[in-house]
Amino acid sequence: MNETTQSAEIISVGTELLLGEILNSNAQFLAQQLAELGIPHYYQTVVGDNVLRLQKAIAIACDRSRLLIFTGGLGPTPDDLTTETLADFFGVPLVERSEVLQDIAEKLSRRGRLMSDSLRKQALLPQGAEILPNPTGSAPGIIWQPRSGLTLLTFPGVPSEMQAMWQQTAVPYIHNQGWSQGVIHSRTLRFWGIGESTLADKAAAQIQLTNPTVAPYAGRGEVRLRVSTKAATATEALQIIAPVEQQLRDIGGLDYFGADDDTLASVVGDLLKAAQQTVSVAESCTGGGLGSLLTAVSGSSAYFWGGVISYENQVKVNLLNVNPVDLAQQGAVSDIVACQMAAGVRDRLSTTWGLSITGIAGPDGGTEAKPVGLVYIGIAGPGNQVESFQYQFGAFQGREFIRWLSACTALDLLRRKLLTHYSYSASRL
Amino acid sequence: MNETTQSAEIISVGTELLLGEILNSNAQFLAQQLAELGIPHYYQTVVGDNVLRLQKAIAIACDRSRLLIFTGGLGPTPDDLTTETLADFFGVPLVERSEVLQDIAEKLSRRGRLMSDSLRKQALLPQGAEILPNPTGSAPGIIWQPRSGLTLLTFPGVPSEMQAMWQQTAVPYIHNQGWSQGVIHSRTLRFWGIGESTLADKAAAQIQLTNPTVAPYAGRGEVRLRVSTKAATATEALQIIAPVEQQLRDIGGLDYFGADDDTLASVVGDLLKAAQQTVSVAESCTGGGLGSLLTAVSGSSAYFWGGVISYENQVKVNLLNVNPVDLAQQGAVSDIVACQMAAGVRDRLSTTWGLSITGIAGPDGGTEAKPVGLVYIGIAGPGNQVESFQYQFGAFQGREFIRWLSACTALDLLRRKLLTHYSYSASRL
Structure with a gap:
């Protein structure tokens, strides 16, 4: 097993991201979730609505990560290409799923709208892929193992739909697979009135540690030290973090003002x-x-x-x-x-x-x-x-x-x- | 020349992004800027503060893009690795730049602070790289052509510093290189007091257009319509946008309140x-x-x-x-x-x-x-x-x-x- 064997990669698909029209808040949400689940996550990729470039991104990701999480490109419009590009890449045909078609039709009728070819497209999923139901929107995702040791999850780009699907189906799936062993837990210590490099110099010994790790960040006038560890439970993680946190608070003195959500x-x-x-x-x-x-x-x-x-x-x-x-x-x-x-x-x-x-x-x-x-x-x-x-x-x-x-x-x-x-x-x- | 020959890639370096601690607003800013400059941009990569994985990301990016824009990892702390990893990847030594050292010392003295080894590290830049000055913070970036046809730009992760450096030095450099041929120009029309779907229904005819394109976005209580076109100059683009903008303002009526930077x-x-x-x-x-x-x-x-x-x-x-x-x-x-x-x-x-x-x-x-x-x-x-x-x-x-x-x-x-x-x-x- 190499270092990336168990790791996840987030692949955000959408030309609107490459044009800077939206912030990639989905990547942040998923990154937080992966950290809490203790699943290593080393890369994120953003790619546009383009078959060739999406295929290249898939090829690179398959090579370095085992759990690929896609957001975007599942909708009804012609530039929604994620599902068919994945099927094509792994040489698997798309099959129309009657249960998905029925779900889309029901959601449409509630809004007094009719089925169209473009909406029907969303029921075409790769053969062998499980459906990842979308409770609110029309486009479902998939959970798919196209080959041994590689799992794909796909989500629509709409944040509320993605988040609901992640919580309701993906998280239980990840737990069932036994991938979530331990948690990465962090405490963020906040300082005001001291520069990042001065604090980093004072906390040089702590920043050298490997467990927990201590990393400095500067932002908007404040300086933060993030103390992180991986452990079986949050309680155990906090026990590893606590003595180092106390040292850092002592180092900060009056410049230390709070932790995590404190302002x-x-x-x-x-x-x-x-x-x-x-x-x-x-x-x-x-x-x-x-x-x-x-x-x-x-x-x-x-x-x-x-x-x-x-x-x-x-x-x-x-x-x-x-x-x-x-x-x-x-x-x-x-x-x-x-x-x-x-x-x-x-x-x-x-x-x-x-x-x-x-x-x-x-x-x-x-x-x-x-x-x-x-x-x-x-x-x-x-x-x-x-x-x-x-x-x-x-x-x-x-x-x-x-x-x-x-x-x-x-x-x-x-x-x-x-x-x-x-x-x-x-x-x- | 293949399709990606002239294209840019944004590489965001920082474990805080992989842990979901911050939103990648730098990537959005740079993406908007590249779009406005008319520079194609097909991929974004996020990678942590890790030498080996950063080297892998550089290798992939060199292969598919010609202008690599790095954010993050330029600061004084041990996990700021971008500059030394780039020098190492291209086999070029780091050289201490006296003008950078002097600039850092001056900024420190204004705040009554002293030079330290970790701050001094920021003056070490690859031999042959030009300095990309940082008007407010201590860490400068570089503009570097480590080999023919490949240009690297590096910026600190602090958004205000990155944006100032981009505007003051990178944009003039890109213009001088003649890379900015044609512009993608947009006007953002702002509405208050109307929902996104209601406005989208009223503006259905305009949203069908292909030149200029019209896309609706909702955010923080306001609704925006982005009107975009690609043209040789900004003036020409505005001529294409103007009649559609007028239609949309008429459709909005009193709900239309302003454009672009208006609040x-x-x-x-x-x-x-x-x-x-x-x-x-x-x-x-x-x-x-x-x-x-x-x-x-x-x-x-x-x-x-x-x-x-x-x-x-x-x-x-x-x-x-x-x-x-x-x-x-x-x-x-x-x-x-x-x-x-x-x-x-x-x-x-x-x-x-x-x-x-x-x-x-x-x-x-x-x-x-x-x-x-x-x-x-x-x-x-x-x-x-x-x-x-x-x-x-x-x-x-x-x-x-x-x-x-x-x-x-x-x-x-x-x-x-x-x-x-x-x-x-x-x-x-």
């Missing part, structure tokens, strides 16, 4: 709930993005009371009590205005904490003194404590990313305050 | 600017998401003045003048509170329009009378006109999608008001 907003929410405290926001350049992140967490009404979007300067004065003289002299993007916004919203909404953001998101509006990417974040806490922090995120990052970084950084500031028991270094107002 | 927020912004009017928002369940959408548009300060995130009920009373008796009797998610929120924010911020959203985003908090997915959107306009609309988006849609639909629907309501010259059907307060 900065959910972690801040948990800390606020535990402290029985509340927060409000005053947003300028983010325009509501910070409040939107906080309220993405179900149950956030327990600690998030609301805020003011003070995009226009007069709103800062009228609703947040920002001093118009300071505003005129220092400008809206300034240390003092950030402090006044944070204190203003905290006081106005009677919350424990007030978070403020004022900055220049660009692409226009920057000056030499205040370039695009300059952002002040204010944080007002219990007992009249207020301070602000200056960030230069860099104009090159683009408007949306500067806004995203600003909102996440504000959450991270509050998270650190809550974790370090409000040990303020300075009171600024 | 509901940008279209509303253009209409407000043209009318010299302003808007403010009062948000409950969206928590700032509506303001965030409005301010995603650069220059939105011309017409968006801000708003109030009134998540907690007392904020509705104190900052938006919602009547506490109505609030107690009708509840926060009610017609009257939506109207009072919209009028309150309009009056408080002195804008032409006030938009409000109050609803139950779930998954908790629903009752029989007010189930998850129930949302009221209020719109207050010039001359004391206020009305609200009730929506039932359905609990099955999930919290984030209900919030997204709510914010977009509010924008769409204002868009229709602005287009129809404020022909109010009712004044409700």
Whole structure:
């Protein structure tokens, strides 16, 4: 047995993928499912609606993988070629299946539509292939072993149909075959405020491990370490992962903020709930993005009371009590205005904490003194404590990313305050 | 020359793709770009961070494609293997590039960080390869012809870095090589308030066309029609597309809202600017998401003045003048509170329009009378006109999608008001 003997390969068929018209979300779904089932999966191929190129892709896949999972190309239109190309490749005739034809006819009649030649085509399946029923759509898939040690599964490209068929028929089939022995289980550890390479250097010893494996990823301001192992059960996997996870959390220190589905907003929410405290926001350049992140967490009404979007300067004065003289002299993007916004919203909404953001998101509006990417974040806490922090995120990052970084950084500031028991270094107002 | 002689292949490198941890959005972006450049593209391959399997994928791709585009595996960590595997495959040594090293050092110093061995690795590039500069991140790519008739481009996996490098260096290079002969040009027409199948039925005649082609897509509440053609130049393509586009816009009527990069927020912004009017928002369940959408548009300060995130009920009373008796009797998610929120924010911020959203985003908090997915959107306009609309988006849609639909629907309501010259059907307060 070579290394790929037991492995699966996903072959996505569709010219719309090659034209970039759709994202290949089917490949992601199937990849997750294969990982959970513990079935190795080393390659994915995307190929268009073209017989010759599909045949070439099949030939390559047969050579390196034992379970080929096809999505797309099962429908009624002339460019749906997967089934007939597979039959042709393995030299097996297509046979019309009466049970499939009947199922299609029933589904049509429910919608008041009639059978056509193109719809009838979907009942033609390779001789010897089992039917993989489609509970909602008209095109069934197949489960087929055209030769010893090679299994093919085909699914339509419509994600909802593919997923239903996968869960209802393919997963039980895979279990029955005994292919799913053990699981690949992962924990994703999340960090904010540290670069990928710095973290990778600090965790060099862990990244060298072979079981569990530790892999770093950077994305949207955060850095993640994925800790994975293969084990008989999820419980056993977690036992292998746990000590390494603890080491990595210790290495991360305050930069570690959560695992798996945790977000900065959910972690801040948990800390606020535990402290029985509340927060409000005053947003300028983010325009509501910070409040939107906080309220993405179900149950956030327990600690998030609301805020003011003070995009226009007069709103800062009228609703947040920002001093118009300071505003005129220092400008809206300034240390003092950030402090006044944070204190203003905290006081106005009677919350424990007030978070403020004022900055220049660009692409226009920057000056030499205040370039695009300059952002002040204010944080007002219990007992009249207020301070602000200056960030230069860099104009090159683009408007949306500067806004995203600003909102996440504000959450991270509050998270650190809550974790370090409000040990303020300075009171600024 | 065989059929694949001039064709490109995208090779995405990363175990995270095989584990289903991320969507392969890079492949979609590159596929769209290749289509627009008129470069044929017949295969995509995904392979993990593994030298042997990456070498096999390179061998297959060299055999069937002439332009290989790699994403992923350029970073500083040990599992970033793309560059060294390519050098090894083609038997060429890696050479440290002083200009790359200097660029990395400069970027580090701006962030107050130091060079490390792992970061230094990113300056090692195959002898003879040109540098494909990375304007934002540390890992550069390469443009390399390791043998006659074969060109390799490598990009980091971080989408923002990859896209910037593609636009700034790869596209001009491809044009200079004369590979981009003819273009596949598309216009994406955007609709809100109509279902995909209803629109497809109305546009059945256009969807039958072969030049230009018309394809419907549904996504995140909007429906799109993509009108595409292949022509010598973009201008010629647009001439083929224009008459069909006009037919489709006529078919869509008020449900058509824009094309290509237009968003509901940008279209509303253009209409407000043209009318010299302003808007403010009062948000409950969206928590700032509506303001965030409005301010995603650069220059939105011309017409968006801000708003109030009134998540907690007392904020509705104190900052938006919602009547506490109505609030107690009708509840926060009610017609009257939506109207009072919209009028309150309009009056408080002195804008032409006030938009409000109050609803139950779930998954908790629903009752029989007010189930998850129930949302009221209020719109207050010039001359004391206020009305609200009730929506039932359905609990099955999930919290984030209900919030997204709510914010977009509010924008769409204002868009229709602005287009129809404020022909109010009712004044409700």
